[in-house]
Amino acid sequence: MKDESKNFVLFAVIAALILFGWPLIQSRVFPTANPPATRMVDGKNKPLPNSAADPTADSPAAIRDRAVVLAESPRVRIDTPALKGSINLKGARIDDLVLTRYKESIAKDSPPIRLFSPAGTTDAYFAGFGWRADGLTPPAADAVWTASAPVLTPNKPVTLTASNPQGQRFAIEIAIDNDYLFTVKQTVANGGGAAVPVAAYGLVSRVGVSKDPDSWTIHTGPMSVNNGAAHYNPNFKDVDKEPTRFTTTGGWLGFTDKYWLAALVPDQGRAFDGQFRAGANSAYQADFTTAPQMLPPGRQLTQTAKLFAGAKEVKLLDRYTDTGAVTKLDYAIDWGWFRLVEKPIFYYLDWLFRIVGNFGVAIIILTLTIRLLVFPIAQRQFASMAAMRALQPKMKAIQERFKDDKQRQQQEIMALYKSEKVNPLAGCVPSLIQIPIFYALYKALMLTIEMRHQPFALWIKDLSAPDPATILNLFGYIPITLPHFLAIGVVPVLLGISMFFQFRLNPTQMDPAQQQVFAILPWVLMFVMAPFAVGLQIYWITTNCISILQQKWLYSRHPQLKNAPAK
Structure with missing residues (x-):
């Protein structure tokens, strides 16, 4: 009983650390979502201005009026x-x-995204x-000019055109x-x-960080x-310390935001120096120059070169890359480690969206498809769980018999697995498959502009x-801003409820402390997933x-999983 109390206390401490510590690190390490597109005010869903929008559209924040x-x-x-x-003829910019x-x-009356602004304006x-x-x-x-x-x-x-006195x-x-995609031919x-x-040479200059x-x-x-x-480095702080330079043949350089990109693309067949x-004044510049060529008189x-200035649309970047217009322009989207999984999932999700016209419905169909594909594996998982459950009394006996000799205990348990032909890791396979899929969907939601501002139904506009x-501010009737870990919406509550009922279907654990952990875990994860x-x-x-x-159906095939393990 003492060990059970210790286990429960340890879990409670870990849960508290997750609830209160997660918001402190998630924004830097693992951003959970885009900024809210709407806010509940007096029970009504109202659009929010874009906090990352360009403030220079004839506003007091501008250094000078853009117009x-x-x-x-x-x-x-x-x-x-x-x-x-427009193109500025003064300086050919x-x-x-x-x-x-x-x-x-x-x-409805939102202005379009402004990417470029002239020198003399904010940003x-x-x-x-x-x-x-x-x-x-x-x-x-x-x-x-x-x-x-x-x-x-x-x-x-x-x-x-322009000329000089020489x-x-x-x-x-x-x-x-x-x-x-701009194509720029420079002739002398x-x-x-x-x-x-x-x-x-070519340059892209910006004032301020992303x-x-x-x-x-x-x-x-x-x-x-x-x-x-x-290369997803340097960052702005690195450039503040010293310039970053490289020499290459083929490639590009520029500045990327989450959804927008301004990239210089020199002649892909010639070497160039990039930096x-x-x-001054928080300005940053990406530029390239080619090696000088002697031009005789009369010649x-x-x-x-090229300039990409626009939205990072997945299919468009892939097309520019596949046609050879720009080397690896598709890498402007930072897919990360699971790129081979993420891009097919995005393309399938986008294809579903083209059919049903709603990305929320497309996500549901995607989930159904994935679960259908892994269903045979889930069947084997339940068969493995049934076999493991049947072995629990024998495992408990071995643990009691060799409680003072951990090495012998592990040897006997492994021998038991071998003799009974049970693989203890078989039950983990579906969970392991879900990890890259979940992460791929996370990246698609966070990175791809195709998912930006996509509504689902009712109050879900993004x-x-x-x-x-x-819920805790009564859907906006109480005008307070809740901290992240208390900003629990209706959908996270539904997530907690669904997880609670799923956990209730899990086999009864021999350890009462584990039972308590599984009883609390859905509500901890509800808070974690809310942002x-x-x-x-x-x-x-x-x-x-x-x-x-699925579990209800599989329990009908493995009824021994419902019962408490034999003593």
Whole structure:
């Protein structure tokens, strides 16, 4: 009885550590969900503004009004199915981009996502292309270029031109596809009397770090693909200390947020030097330069690069990678260790969504599919549990007989397993299979833009965010903000209830302390899971409900599991 009390006290301490310690580490190590998209106020579900949204849209937070800055220089308008914005002819910068397919929040009047903003506004973010001034005199940073057309569209590239007093003429031809990939051709025509060295460069500059947190499982910030591998480092703090440089052939570099990416893609067949560096006023820059090439008089030289500036859509990144347009661009999504499991699960989930039109329903069908596939394994698990249960009295006798000789005790138990042809690990297989699947769904909910702001039913407007219908503040009627471990919504409660009934179907344990642990565990896990994305909770609830039905059916085939073990 004394040992049972010790076990129960130990479990209670561990449960308290989980409840109160988990919120302290989860945001850094294992982010549980996206920021809430809605909040319950007086029992009604109201959209929340995006806390990570760009604050510079003509607001007091702006250094200067964006509209004023945009009007200060001549511009070429960008008009595509996915992007709106403009190219600044002063300095030949792409510094004004809006993603028309995505909104800041789920509110009907929400503005679209703004990715790029010109210098002089808060959170300035832009891309530029030019030539190094080592033996060549390129146009100055504030030079005003001449455009061949007033609008850039997928069917009509625009060429920017300028010249210098030495006789060199410079041209930057910018083309764009229907999505987010710019193609930039940089040409120098040497009309001077001597050869000049030509080395092209490209840069992406941003002010401030990513609004999305950088964590152990989800990287945001500087990122590159170089020398055949994806590198999710350095982070912004590393760049603050010193520049990071590399030389490679093929690859890209830029800045990644959770859903958005701005990446420079030099000529994939030529070597280039890439670097990340920090500047004044919290500015960060990713840039590349190519080795100089001598350009004789009367000749011209063209170097081609690309710029990806847009949303990290899974199929789009895969298409750019598979067609060879950009090396390993699909690695811009930090799938992590279980990439081989995560991507097929995402594609299957996305395929289900295309059929049923609801990601919540797609998650339920995904769960049914997985449980159907592992059902034969579950049958073997229950058969193993039945055999193990039959052996419990013999195991208990061995433990009592050799309680002072642990080594002999283990030898006898292993001999018992062998003689009875029982594998004690067979019951763990279904649980082990569930781990990568659960983690894959977690990553899909957290990382893929396809899951962003996807509703399910009733008050659930975003499957990638926690349940907003919190009970302890009476669904918003009491205007208080609850700490994470108390923000228990309706769905987490349903999860706890489903887990409680599932655990009640488990075989009776010989150890009363274990019985007490299993009685409390569902409610501990309810608190732990409450901050997670609703989509994960729906997956787990569906799994529990299927397990309950499955266990009832399997108990009919193994009735000995219902009974208390023999003495």
